[in-house]
Amino acid sequence: MTLSHQPGFTAIGAIITREVLPRLRHAQKLPLRLSCIGTAGYKGLDGANEFDRTVIIGQSASVEEAVILASQRVAHGDIGISTDDTLRFRPRVIVIQDGDLGLVLAGEVRAGIIVWQQPVASDAEARRIVTEASRLRGLAFAASGRADHRAARDHRYRASLLEARLVDPYWRETAADLLRLPQAA
Structure with missing residues (x-):
């Protein structure tokens, strides 16, 4: 007996390969983690006393949401490392990573906006x-x-x-x- 392939019939293996597996792989990479690499230092001290610091901004369920969240945080200037008023933080690079810590997108912070880098x-x-x-x-x-x-x-x-x-x-x-x-x- 031979199976005939009708135009409306799709093999279960093809459905799993084309639709299910990519969704599972994508779900494993979520949530996305947003962080900011910057320079921190105390007011009144020279640049030699500044130090590099990475600050976690938050998490997101999609790249689009992550871009919006990062842009809002940078525009409002509310990325900080401490409640200490004498400690300044200057954001320099925004990084979006997946659950496997793979780079999703990153950009340079300039004048209150993020200039996203082309992959x-x-x-x-x-x-x-x-x-x-x-x-x-x-x-x-x-x-x-x-x-x-x-x-x-x-x-x-x-x-x-x-x-x-x-x-x-x-x-x-x-x-x-x-x-x-x-x-x-």
Whole structure:
């Protein structure tokens, strides 16, 4: 006996592969975690006494919600690390990561807005960025050895901005599509 494939019939294996498994994989990567990399320091002290700090902003169920939440927090200037009024925090980079800590999207904070970084388009481009970021981190290490803390921090920051483009391959298409929307600009 032969099974005939009718146009309206879809095999259960095809349904599972095409619809169920991608949804399960996506659900495992949620919720998304938002954080902010910045510089902290006490009022009245020079830049040599500043230090890098990462602050957790919150969680979100989707990339779109995460972008909105991050933009609102940056626009309102309510990202801080302490209730201490003498401790300042300057946000520099916003990072959205999935449940596996894969990079979903990242952007530079400038004048109260987030300039989201376009994800890499290929693995070759990702390798070039890793090479350049490693070079900058080497310069930061050398500057730290000379006790030039400001230069070291600037090199690490530039490396972080490059690495902001190293979006996990699972999220590259989603991030690129989101950045094509007018409201994301």
